[in-house]
Amino acid sequence: MLRWIIFLVVYLIFDLYAFQSFKTVSKNNWLHTFYWVVTALIIGNFVFHYYGFNRRDGFSHAHAYAFGFFVALLVPKAVLLIAMISEDVFRIPLAIYRYFIEGDSTKGNYFASRRQFISKMALGIAAIPLASIIYGIYKGKYNYKVLKYTLHFEDLPEAFDGYKVTQISDIHSGSFDNMDKVKYAVNLINEQESDVILFTGDMVNNKADELVPYKNVFNKLKAKDGLFSILGNHDYGDYVTWESDEAKHQNLEDLKELQKEIGFDVLLNESRFLEKNGERIALVGVENWGVGGFKQAGDLKKASKGIDENDFKILMSHDPSHWEKEVINDNYNYHLTLSGHTHGMQFGIEIPGWFKWSPAKWRYKYWAGIYKEMGQYINVNRGFGYLAFPGRVGIWPEITVIELKKGVELA
Template sequence: MKRKLSLLPILIITLLFFALNAYVLSGLQTLNGSAYLNPVFWIFIVGLTFALFYAIQQMRIQGMNRFFQIVSHTFLIVFAAETVFAIFLLFGDLYRLVLALNSVFQPEGFHWVARSNYWVDFAFVMFCVTIALFAYGITQGKYAYRVIKHTLYFEDLPENFDGFTLTQISDVHAGSFTNPKAVQKGIDMINAQKSDLFVFTGDLVNNASSEIIPYIGHFSQIKAPFGQFSVLGNHDYGDYVKWPSEPAKAQNLQQLKDYHKKLGFRLLLDEHVELVKGGEKIILAGIENWGIGFGERGDLDKALQNTAAGDFKILLSHDPSHWDARVKNYPSKIQLSLAGHTHGMQFGIEAFGLKWSPVKYRYKHWAGIKTENGRYLNVNRGFGFLGFSGRIGIWPEITVIELKRK
């Protein structure tokens, strides 16, 4: 039976949105008392709201399209900027309330203090800064690739692998790209690292294998002396779109696996390979996606079959929740795990000693290096983007890790 759509949550959200706008308008009227401000403001807000509802309906019929992206991103920018404006305006109004309550005990009695233009001006400046940040994130930030380097020390690293380097990227999401030249700059940065090994930790596409076709020529340029290896992510299985049939979905997945070969990537599907240098070896294992809430397909036991407890192991596993659930306490020590998946939510702050993103409330460790139980995990912030066509504060990442022997 088709589930009925509840209108109550939609009605509540709509009322809250219009209450926010009424409050924002009261602040704008402090700055500009023009008679045209009120009608122009509400025509824009109501028009944008109806455009969003229409875009959502069209997306359900036609799938993701340019109109939906433009309207949804405009709505997001306006909502974020208004929220920031309202927060700073509220601070000023709370201060006015404190002064008003204090006036009760004064000889002249209770009275409101007019809004300070200086405080409203500051709120408006923050409103403009928010719009500028989102504009940068959408136009430039999503391709502002960063190389992040780590040096990790291991007592059990084979001597001949002392100084061995690997480059990791994750979450390409090729279907979201719109600027091949910008993507090429990222590819050039990857090759410029001249690492011994290249690994990709899943989510090559958003849904359909065909999304990678325009970029096969780009990613096939990536080369490393010890090879290029990859695993699948949750989006690679096509679980988030409706297929004509199960065979069509299976064919899409098989085609994606074939595209990994065209890229020159050795796709590891619950298996491992031995990397040999100077007569010594390390194990590179990769599993199918295993993530709490995103499908627990991967078989770690199978991937490490016929390996020894004393082998030095590197594991490619898309979702970092796998590390917490199984890997960090796995009986056979896995010295280094490489994951992605979180994107750092493409929004946050990593500056001045601060590291914060809303994704921290979903994942205990969402970016960078974590160590526990004598084992390391690196979570790559992602090479591409999904949903929000931009990045603010959490930039696309190319990770370079150097292995050193203690």
């Protein structure tokens, strides 16, 4: 209770300060009332849903939207707050200097007009994240992008020259709230006509029954050489409370079975061979392995049992920290690793081919897209779904299509 009181008092103090920019630009009392009514509704809804909240009790759509609207309110006001504080850092010392040193008390109009200018500029800037977040909540989370890459390997078997792999990751089916958009994305995946579809973990947020309404959507996925999947950290049900260990275990078994009913071959520290014209490539799937407190059930050695060191290998591993900590230094050469997990934090700025930034880079060295180390590649998929924040801003849901080519990439 005390922390919520502190939170509300601190927020109110900061909000009163940020409100000064709004008040400076407009003297309309009705507009001021609207400002505070909207603030009270959003903050009240946030407190209502999160007071006493325990993540282990589950995370509903209502929780997600309460959090999303709180972020939509907080970020623009943070811009206003920073602008007003910065203005006062300049304005107050200068006013004191002019009053006591220059004996000039006639500059009030200058300061008033300057503050009005700063306020207008701050409001204009604050409107950008506000509009972006609202768009991200209502449109951005289903703004699917097909990202295509061509990767060259000298030791790729000749029969697999031009082989196309579609990767999807982090479906988080319990977060969806628009069946038609998910159907559209499944059709988009099928339109790529890839040879194989690989899913790299986090089918659900917590419970297998989240997938049930979408089973007859995802079972429309088709690929000539089949569908393969692995488990992500959320698939184990570790983030909610279960009435017994048996119930938790059964949930995982149910999830595996649902994926099989969809058509996925679930790889649990296992491998398969994809064969074509008498040649083969190895597909290796490990269970979740991640640093920072995440489950480390993945066993690379066990998964690669029966695979020759000289086989061309595609590894499916949910968390890219596994690639960094274990895979690239392994004696086996894993030509291509496919991961997800980071979501690109569902927020960032990307100009394809030019610029890529997200707060995710502060947590993960490899957080989105293609990377190459020691002659090995990893693709970190930005995710198909979303979690917690019910939207995406600048980091859009991704369907990755990778074409394998034999030979050396031309400069």
